[in-house]
Amino acid sequence: MSFVFLTDRQIDNLITTHPNALQPYDRSKLGAISYDLQIECINICDDSNERGKRVENHILKPGETVFISCTENIWLPNDYMGIIVQRNSRIRRGLYVDSPVYHPGHHTKIFLRVANVSKDHIRLKKGDSIASIMFNKLDEEVEHPYEGVFSDEFDFSGIAKYPSSELPDVIELQEKVESVEEVEKRIYNNVVIVMTIFIGIFSLINLNVGFFCNLTLKDMLTFNLIFLGGIGVLVSFVGLITGKLIPRKSGETNQFKWLLEQPLFWIFAISILLLIGSVLLVIF
Numbered sequence: 172m173s174f175v176f177l178t179d180r181q182i183d184n185l186i187t188t189h190p191n192a193l194q195p196y197d198r199s200k201l202g203a204i205s206y207d208l209q210i211e212c213i214n215i216c217d218d219s220n221e222r223g224k225r226v227e228n229h230i231l232k233p234g235e236t237v238f239i240s241c242t243e244n245i246w247l248p249n250d251y252m253g254i255i256v257q258r259n260s261r262i263r264r265g266l267y268v269d270s271p272v273y274h275p276g277h278h279t280k281i282f283l284r285v286a287n288v289s290k291d292h293i294r295l296k297k298g299d300s301i302a303s304i305m306f307n308k309l310d311e312e313v314e315h316p317y318e319g320v321f322s323d324e325f326d327f328s329g330i331a332k333y334p335s336s337e338l339p340d341v342i343e344l345q346e347k348v349e350s351v352e353e354v355e356k357r358i359y360n361n362v363v364i365v366m367t368i369f370i371g372i373f374s375l376i377n378l379n380v381g382f383f384c385n386l387t388l389k390d391m392l393t394f395n396l397i398f399l400g401g402i403g404v405l406v407s408f409v410g411l412i413t414g415k416l417i418p419r420k421s422g423e424t425n426q427f428k429w430l431l432e433q434p435l436f437w438i439f440a441i442s443i444l445l446l447i448g449s450v451l452l453v454i455f
Contacts, residue, residue, distance in 0.1 A: 176204050177306040185306060191246040193304070205256065205303035206243075208281055213295055214238040214327045225327075227297040231266075231287040239301070240327050241281040249275045249312040254305045255283065261301045265289020268302045275309065276316020280325045389452060396449035403442025407435050 177185060179201050186196045193206065200207040213229040215237055231237060247253060255270035269284040283302055287293050295301070321328075 175308055177308060179203055181308070182206060182306055185248075185251070189246075189248050192248060192251070194244050195242065200300070202303060205305045207258070207300040207303050208255075208283075209242040210295060210297055210299045210301065211240045211242040212297065214240060229295050231285070231293045231295055233287055233290050233292070236284060236286040237295070238327055239283040239285050239295070241283065243304075244278075244280050244325065245273060245304075246278040247273060247275055249316050250309045251275060252307045252309065253277070254307065255281070255302050256305055257302055258300065264293060265291060266293060266301060270302065271321075273304075274317035275313045276318070278323055279321060282324075282327060393449050393452040396445045396452065400442045400445035400449065403438050403445065407439035407442065 182201060182205075183198065186193055190196075196206075200209070212225045212227055215224045215226060215229065217224075225240075229237065245253060252275055253273035255268070255273075257266070257268045261268070265288050267286045267288045269286075270282065273279070273281075281304065285295070285301065
């Protein structure tokens with residue numbers, strides 16, 4: 172089976188003969204061998220919304236990916252197929268467009284996956300044209316027109332219809348990425364806390380040596396309690412900011428028990444006691 176790309180005149184004849192093959196159709200969007208597609212809305216997907224938040228304007232950040240719902244719907248005859256191609260002007264701006272091959276018999280809205288591979292922010296808005304569709308005429312009708320999962324899809328459904336069992340590599344990779352990020356975070360947190368403790372220890376030694384000959388035992392004890400208490404409070408806050416809290420167990424409802432399991436809580440509590448002790452020494 173062979174196929175050839177349609178010219179502008181042949182595309183126009185196709186739509187005239189099969190009005191539902193591409194709707195809406197505007198001759199001004201017709202190129203030499205393709206038809207320019209228009210953005211209807213941008214679907215921004217995240218973990219909390221697999222189908223995507225629909226917006227008409229969006230600033231695409233470097234490395235960000237979104238799904239585009241085009242204005243156009245297709246219903247291809249059984250001897251035609253459609254291929255989505257990027258527009259040269261958008262490629263040079265740093266947009267990367269992906270889309271499936273539309274098989275004979277496919278009835279759907281056209282969807283695009285768009286990624287920003289540049290270092291700049293790129294604005295996408297309703298009515299923009301970032302891709303085109305080219306049509307191929309097969310030399311005969313196919314025996315089995317497309318009847319897949321994404322037939323008759325006119326509202327973006329994301330990847331929710333794919334069973335997770337069909338994406339083992341993606342899930343495994345995501346788990347590995349999260350594991351590496353968690354290890355990196357723990358290492359960073361531990362380094363920060365250890366550095367803080369060492370700074371406190373060396374500062375304490377230096378100050379004690381400097382004041383040994385000029386302070387009474389009570390004064391030195393008061394000063395050390397204040398210093399140790401302050402360092403403990405600092406370590407507690409650093410640990411809190413860098414996420415050193417132990418996650419709550421699944422089903423755990425006792426907040427007090429969870430709090431007592433936190434090393435940071437005991438560091439903070441002991442530090443406060445040291446500061447209170449220093450105040451009592453000053454008073455009495």
